[in-house]
Amino acid sequence: MTRQRRLLIQIIQGADRHMDAFALWDRARNVDPTLNKVTVYRTLAMLKNYGLVDELDLMHLRGGKHYYEARATRDHIHLACLKCGSIQEFESSLFEKLKGQIERERRFSIRTVRVEAGGYCDKCRGQ
Amino acid sequence: MTRQRRLLIQIIQGADRHMDAFALWDRARNVDPTLNKVTVYRTLAMLKNYGLVDELDLMHLRGGKHYYEARATRDHIHLACLKCGSIQEFESSLFEKLKGQIERERRFSIRTVRVEAGGYCDKCRGQ
């Protein structure tokens, strides 16, 4: 494991929000200004492959780019507000049951699941 | 409603698989060779806006492009096989309950939901 990869992993795991490749690069450059954007993409590809990082689209709220987050111990759902752009996370045992149903009824072995809902958050729904 | 838009809507609704913008364009050109790719994108933007069409990523199995499908009467989940690339659709009352839970507990008004699972289908899981 190289120094730069360790740095990127650290940034993803410590992120307080969902970051895209450019944002990750930007944050990494504060620590190591020589780090190239291509290295970000190559590291992300590796981490996705090992299942350490999940790739999100967040309902394309801000164009076609992808967002990344360290894989959590428990899967969660992303709720994207189409008005204010806020992202909420939601965990539910129903979601766990749903995954179990898919595995059983379709004999489909799930490796990653992505649930994204677009709509209006509590603050924006009345407006 | 213009002729070209009607044609594109017809193609999306009659599609036997999930199509990306290029595939839609290609099919539309068989009928009207003057139809421009930009018109495809503009029509899709309109249809997404009206909630008549859903945009999918299918777990980025084939890069960052988007796939489109006419909105069904009932939401469904997409299961993308990481090995053979097959796409299955899955409906479940648990999914409906999960949506209800989100609406209630977070007071989040859902407009579109996308559930995509990547993994191994029955045929590929043993291999």
Add this chain to the structure above:
DNA sequence: GTATTTGCAAAAGCTTTGCTGCAAC
């Protein structure tokens, strides 16, 4: 006749690739 839609060309955005040199072990 007015408003909206289309084609064309070009730009924009994000991501990937080829190759050479550098770093890790």
Add this chain to the structure above:
DNA sequence: GTTGCAGCAAAGCTTTTGCAAATAC
């Protein structure tokens, strides 16, 4: 010393934009 990783520049793909001409009603 061998193997794999990083930097650089350039290409690749999908999608969006600006503007003049064409179409719809």
